[in-house]
Amino acid sequence: xxxxxxxQPEMSVQEAETVTLSCTYDTSENNYYLFxxxxxxxxxxxxxxxxxxxxxxxxxxxxxxxxxxxAAKSFSLKISDSQLGDTAMYFCAFIExxxxxxxxxxxxxxxxxxx
Amino acid sequence: DTEVTQTPKHLVMGMxxxxxxxxxxxxxxxxxxWYKQKAKKxxxxxxxxxxxxxxxxxxxxxxxxxxxxNSSLLNxxxxxxxxxxxxxxxxxxxxxxxxxxxxxxxxxxxxxVT
Numbered sequence: 001x002x003x004x005x006x007x008q009p010e011m012s013v014q015e016a017e018t019v020t021l022s023c024t025y026d027t028s029e030n031n032y033y034l035f036x037x038x039x040x041x042x043x044x045x046x047x048x049x050x051x052x053x054x055x056x057x058x059x060x061x062x063x064x065x066x067x068x069x070x071a072a073k074s075f076s077l078k079i080s081d082s083q084l085g086d087t088a089m090y091f092c093a094f095i096e097x098x099x100x101x102x103x104x105x106x107x108x109x110x111x112x113x114x115x
Numbered sequence: 116d117t118e119v120t121q122t123p124k125h126l127v128m129g130m131x132x133x134x135x136x137x138x139x140x141x142x143x144x145x146x147x148x149w150y151k152q153k154a155k156k157x158x159x160x161x162x163x164x165x166x167x168x169x170x171x172x173x174x175x176x177x178x179x180x181x182x183x184x185n186s187s188l189l190n191x192x193x194x195x196x197x198x199x200x201x202x203x204x205x206x207x208x209x210x211x212x213x214x215x216x217x218x219x220x221x222x223x224x225x226x227x228v229t
Contacts, residue, residue: 046220091157100171100212101211106157107157108155
């Protein structure tokens with residue numbers, strides 16, 4: 001069965017610093033789609049960034065970027081210039097080519113940005 | 116408009132009550148989802164509707180009954196729930212089942228079963 005592992009249940013970072021959240025996954029498929037979702041306290045889940053496995057270039061979205069290592073099945077999220085509003089639970093997730101649109105989530109990493 | 120709305124925001128119900136959760140989107144999405152989320156855990160998929168037809172039921176107990184009256188609306192009817200059903204219920208939508216596109220989530224309904 002496909003799995004997603006986020007090995008850091010909790011992390012903290014000082015405002016304006018950089019933090020990296022780790023994610024590894026397991027799949028036997030060659031094509032799949034990777035996502036990082038953010039769920040702030042008492043607010044709705046939103047997509048942070050998306051990466052297609054067939055693309056070698058790492059996705060970036062403003063202060064958010066990923067380090068996608070396909071051979072290692074690793075998909076880490078880097079947040080630069082952390083802001084207080086980045087405090088949230090971050091879920092790594094992926095969709096396999098043959099799974100329709102079924103999202104497989106990791107257990108999440110609770111990130112706290114301290115002033 | 117990239118919004119998924121859910122009502123009510125909070126719901127407290129007894130084990131003998133019947134209630135419904137409502138979800139709405141106007142993005143033209145043809146896939147809609149119900150998830151259950153416990154505190155500090157990832158969402159768990161419950162149901163998927165594709166083009167208003169139930170495509171996936173993740174072995175959810177029959178006390179949860181989904182309904183998709185039209186392409187913009189998704190309901191979850193609740194009856195004879197148990198205290199362990201207390202959770203955040205999330206609705207989501209995407210372009211289509213199989214499109215590998217982003218799922219847009221609603222804010223959720225926080226359900227407490229007493």
